[in-house]
Amino acid sequence: MLSALKFSRVLARSTGDTVTSCLHTSSILLSPARRKGRRGSSKTSAPPKNRLAKSLKVTGKAKRLGTLEVAPKSRPAFIRDKVPHEGKAPRERVSSRRRGDSETRRPDKPITTEQKHFAAIAHTERAGRRAEAARERRSVVINPLEQEFDISSRSSLGVVPKYFSSPPLLPGLRQCLHELIGENARPTAIQALSLKHLFKQRDSEERWTECLLASETGSGKSIAYLLPLLQDLKHREVGGSRPSGSSRRPLNPRALILAPTHELSRQLASFAKKLSHVIKLRIMCASRANVPSTAKERGTASKMKKLMSVLDNSDDAEIIIRNGERASHPVDVIVGTPMKLLELEKGRGWNWEQRARERALLINSNSALEPDGLQDASSIDLGHKFWVDEPEMGLENVEWVIVDEADILFDPDFQESTRTLLADIAAARGRSVPVTPLSTPAAQGVHLKSDLPQHISYPFNFLLTSATIPTSLSNYLSACHPTLTRLASPRLHHLPRGLRTEHASWTGGNKDADIERRIRRVWAEDALDHAKTARSGPVSLSKIIVFCNKRRKVEELGAFLDSRGVKSVALTGSAESRQRGSNHHLDGFLKRNPSSVSVPSTSSTTPVASSSDPAVIPHVLVTTSLLSRGLDFSPDIKHVFIVDEPRNMIDFLHRAGRTGRAGETGKVVVFGRSKGRGSGRAVEMRKRVGALSA
Numbered sequence: 001m002l003s004a005l006k007f008s009r010v011l012a013r014s015t016g017d018t019v020t021s022c023l024h025t026s027s028i029l030l031s032p033a034r035r036k037g038r039r040g041s042s043k044t045s046a047p048p049k050n051r052l053a054k055s056l057k058v059t060g061k062a063k064r065l066g067t068l069e070v071a072p073k074s075r076p077a078f079i080r081d082k083v084p085h086e087g088k089a090p091r092e093r094v095s096s097r098r099r100g101d102s103e104t105r106r107p108d109k110p111i112t113t114e115q116k117h118f119a120a121i122a123h124t125e126r127a128g129r130r131a132e133a134a135r136e137r138r139s140v141v142i143n144p145l146e147q148e149f150d151i152s153s154r155s156s157l158g159v160v161p162k163y164f165s166s167p168p169l170l171p172g173l174r175q176c177l178h179e180l181i182g183e184n185a186r187p188t189a190i191q192a193l194s195l196k197h198l199f200k201q202r203d204s205e206e207r208w209t210e211c212l213l214a215s216e217t218g219s220g221k222s223i224a225y226l227l228p229l230l231q232d233l234k235h236r237e238v239g240g241s242r243p244s245g246s247s248r249r250p251l252n253p254r255a256l257i258l259a260p261t262h263e264l265s266r267q268l269a270s271f272a273k274k275l276s277h278v279i280k281l282r283i284m285c286a287s288r289a290n291v292p293s294t295a296k297e298r299g300t301a302s303k304m305k306k307l308m309s310v311l312d313n314s315d316d317a318e319i320i321i322r323n324g325e326r327a328s329h330p331v332d333v334i335v336g337t338p339m340k341l342l343e344l345e346k347g348r349g350w351n352w353e354q355r356a357r358e359r360a361l362l363i364n365s366n367s368a369l370e371p372d373g374l375q376d377a378s379s380i381d382l383g384h385k386f387w388v389d390e391p392e393m394g395l396e397n398v399e400w401v402i403v404d405e406a407d408i409l410f411d412p413d414f415q416e417s418t419r420t421l422l423a424d425i426a427a428a429r430g431r432s433v434p435v436t437p438l439s440t441p442a443a444q445g446v447h448l449k450s451d452l453p454q455h456i457s458y459p460f461n462f463l464l465t466s467a468t469i470p471t472s473l474s475n476y477l478s479a480c481h482p483t484l485t486r487l488a489s490p491r492l493h494h495l496p497r498g499l500r501t502e503h504a505s506w507t508g509g510n511k512d513a514d515i516e517r518r519i520r521r522v523w524a525e526d527a528l529d530h531a532k533t534a535r536s537g538p539v540s541l542s543k544i545i546v547f548c549n550k551r552r553k554v555e556e557l558g559a560f561l562d563s564r565g566v567k568s569v570a571l572t573g574s575a576e577s578r579q580r581g582s583n584h585h586l587d588g589f590l591k592r593n594p595s596s597v598s599v600p601s602t603s604s605t606t607p608v609a610s611s612s613d614p615a616v617i618p619h620v621l622v623t624t625s626l627l628s629r630g631l632d633f634s635p636d637i638k639h640v641f642i643v644d645e646p647r648n649m650i651d652f653l654h655r656a657g658r659t660g661r662a663g664e665t666g667k668v669v670v671f672g673r674s675k676g677r678g679s680g681r682a683v684e685m686r687k688r689v690g691a692l693s694a
C-alpha cells in the first residue's frame with residue numbers, strides 16, 4: 001500500500017496534479033488507534049498528524065506541483081453513509097465498543113433505525129451461514145479413501161481355522177511351511193480365510209473357484225494362495241487326474257501366476273519352489289529378462305536370436321530353451337508378467353510389428369504428416385520385416401490362474417495383456433471369452449457399467465489377490481464376475497499394525513541433504529540402541545528404502561548420496577541392472593530365507609549381513625513405485641522414506657507396506673512442507689495417513 005502511495009506521489013509529480021486521489025487510500029491504512037484524535041478534523045489546511053501523512057508532506061520542488069490533503073479519518077466516505085456492507089455493524093459502534101468508551105466515542109452522525117435494521121438482518125444472515133458451514137464441516141467425516149477404495153469389501157472373520165493343520169496339509173507341504181515361517185507360526189487372517197474356503201475338494205471340473213483374497217500388505221497372501229494351489233496340484237497328480245493336453249509345445253503348465261514386475265515374479269517363483277521342494281512340484285519363472293517387449297531396439301531376426309541366446313544362457317534364466325531345442329520341459333507352475341507369458345504362448349515378437357505400426361502412426365500424427373488422421377496403420381512402411389519366435393507354452397492344461405496384485409494387473413496399463421492372456425487360456429480350454437476393449441473412462445481407471453463385458457466364466461480356478469481394492473477393480477469384478485467370492489481381512493486398507501508413521505519437514509534448503517541427514521539420524525539411533533543394549537560387534541545399521549516419483553529424482557538422489565559416502569542402489573524401470581533379468585541388484589534388500597543366506601565372503605560383491613559400512617555396502621535403496629508392489633523385503637528394512645507425495649493413497653499403502661511386514665515393526669517417514677506454499681497438501685496428507693493408521 002505504501003508503494004501505491006509512493007507511486008501516486010511520483011505520478012502526481014510527473015503530471016503536475018495534486019495527490020488528492022491517493023488520500024482515501026491512505027485513510028484505509030491508518031489503524032483505529034492512529035485515527036484517534038483526528039476525528040472530525042476535516043480542515044484541508046491542517047498539518048498532517050501521522051507518520052504516513054508526514055511522509056507524504058509536500059516539500060521542495062514537489063510543493064510547487066501539488067498540495068497534500070489528508071482525508072478525514074472519522075468518516076471515510078465510501079462506506080459510512082450507505083447501507084452497511086453485508087453483515088457489518090456500523091463501524092463507529094464496533095470500534096467504540098471495543099475501546100470500552102461508548103459514552104465518549106459517539107459516532108459523528110447517529111445511526112439511523114433503517115441502518116440498524118439492515119445491520120441486524122445482515123448479522124443474523126451471516127451468523128446463520130457460519131453455523132451452517134460449521135455444521136457441514138462437522139458432518140463431513142474425513143474418509144481419505146472413499147474416492148479410491150471400495151471399502152465395502154471388508155468382512156468379519158467368523159469361525160476360521162486357527163492352525164495350519166485344519167484342513168490337513170500334505171506332510172511335505174507342512175514341512176516346507178515350517179521351514180519357511182517357523183513351526184509355531186499361526187495362520188494370518190487372510191490365510192485362515194483361505195484355509196476355510198479354498199481347500200474344498202473339487203467335485204467336478206465345471207465348478208471352478210473364483211475368489212479375491214484381499215488383505216493389508218505383508219499379511220501373507222502368497223501363502224494364502226500357494227497352499228491351496230500346491231495342495232490341489234499334488235492331489236490331482238497323485239490321484240491320476242493330471243491333465244494331458246494335446247499341446248506339443250515344450251511347456252504345458254497346470255497353473256500360471258501373474259505378477260506385474262519381473263522382480264516380483266522371481267521372488268514368487270523362488271518362494272513357491274521353497275514351499276514345494278518336498279512335494280516335488282516344478283515351478284518356473286517366465287521372467288527370462290526384463291528386455292522391453294517392444295520393437296524399438298530390435299533389429300534383424302539374427303540380432304534378436306543372438307540376444308535371446310545370451311539371455312537364455314544367463315545364470316538366472318529359468319526357462320532354458322536353447323537354439324533349436326524344443327524338447328518338452330515338465331512344469332507345473334509358471335510365474336511371470338502377463339507380457340512374458342503372452343510371449344511364451346504366442347512366440348517372442350508376436351506383437352512387435354503391431355506396436356511398431358502404432359508407434360509410427362503416433363509419430364506421424366504428432367508430426368502432422370497426416371493432418372486428417374486417416375492414415376491406416378497397416379499401410380505404414382516400417383522398413384524391415386519382423387521375426388516371430390516359435391510359441392513355447394501350451395495353455396490347455398491350465399487349471400489355476402492366480403493374478404497377484406490384481407488391482408494393478410486390471411488397471412489401464414496392464415489390463416489388455418491380462419485379459420488377452422485369460423481369454424487365450426479359456427480359448428485353449430474350449431471356451432470362447434471375448435476381450436472387449438474398454439473405452440476411454442476405463443482407460444482412466446473408472447470402469448463404467450456400459451463399458452464392461454458381460455458375465456465372464458473362465459474354465460479354470462481364478463484367484464485374485466491384492467492389498468487394495470480400487471473402485472474400478474470392484475466395479476469390474478461385480479459386472480464380470482458377480483459370483484466371485486471376496487475374502488478380505490479386517491485390516492484391509494489400513495497400514496499394518498506394527499507400522500508407525502512420522503511426518504518430517506523440509507528445511508527449505510537442499511532436499512537431498514535433508515534426506516541424507518535423516519538417513520544418518522536413523523543410523524545414529526541404531527548406534528545408540530546398540531550401545532544401550534551393550535552388544536558386542538559392529539553396529540548393524542538399518543536398511544532404508546526411499547521412494548520418489550520420478551526417474552530423474554531417483555538418479556539424482558542416488559548420485560548425491562553416493563557422493564556423500566552413503567552407498568545406494570538407485571533403481572528405475574529402465575535401469576541397466578533390471579535388463580539383466582535377475583534380482584541380484586536387490587540382494588541385501590529382498591527377504592532371504594534361512595537356507596539362502598550367504599556366508600560372508602571377502603571376494604563376493606553380494607552384500608552380507610555382517611558388513612555394515614554404508615559407504616561400501618548399499619544400505620539405501622532409492623526407487624519409484626516400481627518396487628512398491630508385492631516385494632517382500634528383508635525384516636532388516638525398518639524404514640521407508642516417502643520423499644515425493646504418492647499419486648494416491650493406494651500408492652502410499654503399497655510403498656509404506658514394504659516395511660512392518662509379517663508382524664514386524666517399521667517406520668514410514670513422510671516428507672513434506674510444514675510452512676508456506678505447499679504446506680496445505682502436507683496437512684491433507686497427514687489426515688489421510690492418519691486415517692490409514694486408525
Ligand SMILES: Nc1ncnc2c1ncn2[C@@H]1O[C@H](COP(=O)(O)OP(=O)(O)OP(=O)(O)O)[C@@H](O)[C@H]1O
Nearest residue numbers: 185186187188217218219220221222467630632662
Ligand atoms: N503365518 C505367518 N506367520 C509368520 N510369517 C508369515 C506368515 N505368513 C507369511 N509370513 C511371512 O510374511 C511375509 C510377507 O508375506 P507376503 O509377501 O506373502 O505378504 P503379502 O500379503 O503378499 O504382501 P504384499 O501385499 O506386500 O504383497 C513373508 O516373509 C512370509 O514369509
